[in-house]
Amino acid sequence: MKDGQVVWDGLVVSLDYVLKVDGEVVDTTRNEGDAPIQFIQGAGQIIPGLEMVLQGMIIGESKKVLIPPADAYGDVDPDAFEMVATREFPPSIPIKVGTQIEIRDESGETLMAYIAEIEDDQVRLDFNHPLAGKELDFIVEVVDLRDATEEEKVHGHVHGEEQDEDRG
Ligand code: ZN
Numbered sequence: 001m002k003d004g005q006v007v008w009d010g011l012v013v014s015l016d017y018v019l020k021v022d023g024e025v026v027d028t029t030r031n032e033g034d035a036p037i038q039f040i041q042g043a044g045q046i047i048p049g050l051e052m053v054l055q056g057m058i059i060g061e062s063k064k065v066l067i068p069p070a071d072a073y074g075d076v077d078p079d080a081f082e083m084v085a086t087r088e089f090p091p092s093i094p095i096k097v098g099t100q101i102e103i104r105d106e107s108g109e110t111l112m113a114y115i116a117e118i119e120d121d122q123v124r125l126d127f128n129h130p131l132a133g134k135e136l137d138f139i140v141e142v143v144d145l146r147d148a149t150e151e152e153k154v155h156g157h158v159h160g161e162e163q164d165e166d167r168g
Pocket of ligand 1: 155157
């Protein structure tokens with residue numbers, strides 16, 4: 001890294017974070033054995049609110065920020081719910097609130113949904129992102145910065161050291 005380098009578009013950022021939602025830690029890189037996440041700043045790999053906060057930060061700097069839904073996973077879309085009969089589910093899927101389900105739509109695309117509610121012999125599936133509508137309470141720390149390689153710039157993502165084969 002160059003002297004005076006700050007987080008900027010096109011740089012590979014290594015980031016430690018703790019994410020709290022409604023006062024509870026829902027995600028962190030600070031568990032034992034965890035490594036910082038790496039991404040290319042400005043490439044849209046993380047939520048926009050976090051990119052905005054990080055822009056201009058230096059290595060070792062940390063910040064505590066609240067990111068509103070509009071700059072995170074958006075508001076809850078009331079149309080992104082669907083009632084499905086319980087008998088449509090394979091027996092391997094536990095019918096209980098919170099169960100995550102992969103659903104293939106007509107075009108063959110895989111969608112993620114959660115069981116939001118159970119009503120008699122039907123369940124209400126929620127296709128919203130689990131953090132939609134939530135304010136995200138982040139502590140972030142910039143651990144490292146480096147230039148992206150030519151290949152990473154072309155691909156728009158980071159190539160990890162342990163990744164022998166490029167997946168795309
Ligand atoms: Zn690649």
